[in-house]
Every structure is written in C-alpha cells, then in structure tokens.
Amino acid sequence: MFQTSVAGQIATLIMSSPPVNALSEAWISGLSHEISRIESRDDWKVLHLRSDQKVFCAGADLKEMRDRFDAADGPDRTYAYVASIQRLYARIESLSQVTFAEIGGAALGGGFELALACDLRIAAAEAKLGLPEVQLGLIPGGGGTQRLTRLVGRGLASRLILGAEAVDGATAEQLGLVQWACPRAELADRATDIVRRIAALPAAALAAAKRCVAAAAVPGRGGFGDELELTRELQTDAETRECVGAFIAGARV
Structure with a gap:
C-alpha cells in the first residue's frame, strides 16, 4: 500500500493502493504504521507525500462504507472509523518536520483532508480537490471542516463544504487551498525542486x-x-x- 524511502533529508512516502488509494481501515492502519516508522528516524527534514496512482486519494472505501451503513452497529463503527482518521491526520499535522503533499490527481473527501493536514500543498492544474460529503448526506468529519476553515476562512470554507464544490488545481491555488499549481506534466519536477530547497534549510x-x-x-x-x-x-x-x-x-x- 505504501513505499517509503529517505534520501537527501527528504522522507518520501508514496501511496500505492490501486485504483484510488481508498481510505479502508487497513489503509489507515498502514499509513499510521508508515508514519511511525518515519517518526523513529532523525535523518529527514521534509515528508514528501505523493501517489503513484492516477488520483492522489479519492476518499472512503465504498465497500467498507456500505458494510458500516448496513450494519446494526453502523453508527458506532462509523464513529470509530472517522475517529481513526482524525487521529492519524492529527499525527501528521503535529510532526515537527515540514510535510508536503503533491496532488497529481483527484483529492476528494478524506483524501483532501489528508492533504489539508500537511503544511504545504502543490496540485496539478488539472486535479480535482474538494470536500463533497454533504451531497451524500454526510460531513467532512476527518478534520475537513476545521482545517479548511482555518486555512481559508469561514466564508470560503462554507462555500466549498456547504455547496459540495470541487475545484481544479489552478482554482485551488487562486483560492488558497494549495500554495502552488502547475501542469501535471511539470508537477513531479516542481514538487521535487520545492522539497529539496526546504530540505536544505536548517x-x-x-x-x-x-x-x-x-x-x-x-x-x-x-x-x-x-x-x-x-x-x-x-x-x-x-x-x-x-x-x-x-x-x-x-x-x-
């Protein structure tokens, strides 16, 4: 599900769970394990989070979502699932090192919440970003309502969350959701340049x-x-x- 390497003071964590890096319970546990492995090392300054799939992370695992929805104890299971996401993203947010999300494709729902837990974000201009949970009768419960509001203010967060609005990477940069946007063909090189520059700092x-x-x-x-x-x-x-x-x-x- 994940590939982790450290070189040049950069810890690179590649999400690799076809086809869309869905947030299954096993995926959340696996990412938590990878974060623990990286935390135990002292030879990196920047965490570079990226995907080798067409999307960055498209949100909840639909099969598990249906299983929880249909279960008699579904509300409690859903509570525990979302709480595990909140804990994981809070760990990423609280890392003392710089965290950087490279968004090459769709980052929706829990996937965008993951990117929001990082300090810095770059997106392909063609990527889709958003928190569309309200259109399913749900809310962005993995920290999305809080982090997006802190990032861009109540008015814009309300527009995006209450309207279940997804925007492309270029618009995301204009709105302040990401700090950089560029054509997908240039994304990997641009992201690498940024993380290398940061990793060279004290x-x-x-x-x-x-x-x-x-x-x-x-x-x-x-x-x-x-x-x-x-x-x-x-x-x-x-x-x-x-x-x-x-x-x-x-x-x-």
Whole structure:
C-alpha cells in the first residue's frame, strides 16, 4: 500500500493502493504504521507525500462504507472509523518536520483532508480537490471542516463544504487551498525542486518556525512568546550558528 524511502533529508512516502488509494481501515492502519516508522528516524527534514496512482486519494472505501451503513452497529463503527482518521491526520499535522503533499490527481473527501493536514500543498492544474460529503448526506468529519476553515476562512470554507464544490488545481491555488499549481506534466519536477530547497534549510529553524505558525492559529493564544523563546534557543543550535556565522562573514559590516 505504501513505499517509503529517505534520501537527501527528504522522507518520501508514496501511496500505492490501486485504483484510488481508498481510505479502508487497513489503509489507515498502514499509513499510521508508515508514519511511525518515519517518526523513529532523525535523518529527514521534509515528508514528501505523493501517489503513484492516477488520483492522489479519492476518499472512503465504498465497500467498507456500505458494510458500516448496513450494519446494526453502523453508527458506532462509523464513529470509530472517522475517529481513526482524525487521529492519524492529527499525527501528521503535529510532526515537527515540514510535510508536503503533491496532488497529481483527484483529492476528494478524506483524501483532501489528508492533504489539508500537511503544511504545504502543490496540485496539478488539472486535479480535482474538494470536500463533497454533504451531497451524500454526510460531513467532512476527518478534520475537513476545521482545517479548511482555518486555512481559508469561514466564508470560503462554507462555500466549498456547504455547496459540495470541487475545484481544479489552478482554482485551488487562486483560492488558497494549495500554495502552488502547475501542469501535471511539470508537477513531479516542481514538487521535487520545492522539497529539496526546504530540505536544505536548517532543521531546528524549520521546526521552530512551524511551531510558531501553528501557534498563530490557536484562538486567544498567539505565538509571540514562542518567537521569543525559540529565537533564544536557536542561538545555541550548531547549524544556526554555522549559517549565521557564514552570513556575517560574507556580508559587509
């Protein structure tokens, strides 16, 4: 279901579950296992999440969905299933390293929620992205209502979620759902360039900056104190001292 490799400070996780990387219970368990494997290593700065299928991830496994829907204990089973998705995506969101989703095809429902759990997203201009659950009488319960609203605001999130609207990658970039969009033929190279550039940056600074950005999204908290404390901590980081020293030495003072 998954292929994982680490090279050049980049952990690449390829989703490979034909035909659409459906979110089965086994798939969720498998991805959680892969995240645990990656977390146990200290030789990477960026997680590059991508798919080798025509789609990125098309959402729930339909057979399992029907089985839960038809079961007497269906509501409880569905609750447990969605809770497992929330836990997994929260783990991905809370990684101290940078997470990057390369969306080459459809990312719908739980698949788009997975991408939303990542720090950064690039999409093929032709890809389809959205949270269409309401048209089935459901909601985007894997964190979609919360992360999309935090990302683009209540008005736009309401438009997309309440209208069950899917947009292409180019529109997604315009709306702020992804940070980059390009033709599908250029996607792999563009994504690789971005993750390599990030992976070349100091690890402690990346983790500290990610922590401060996350703090800004917490109502009533803010991250000004985090900026102060982390700025002080970085003064003693070896990589930071090397980078700053080289910059000062090469600058005209």
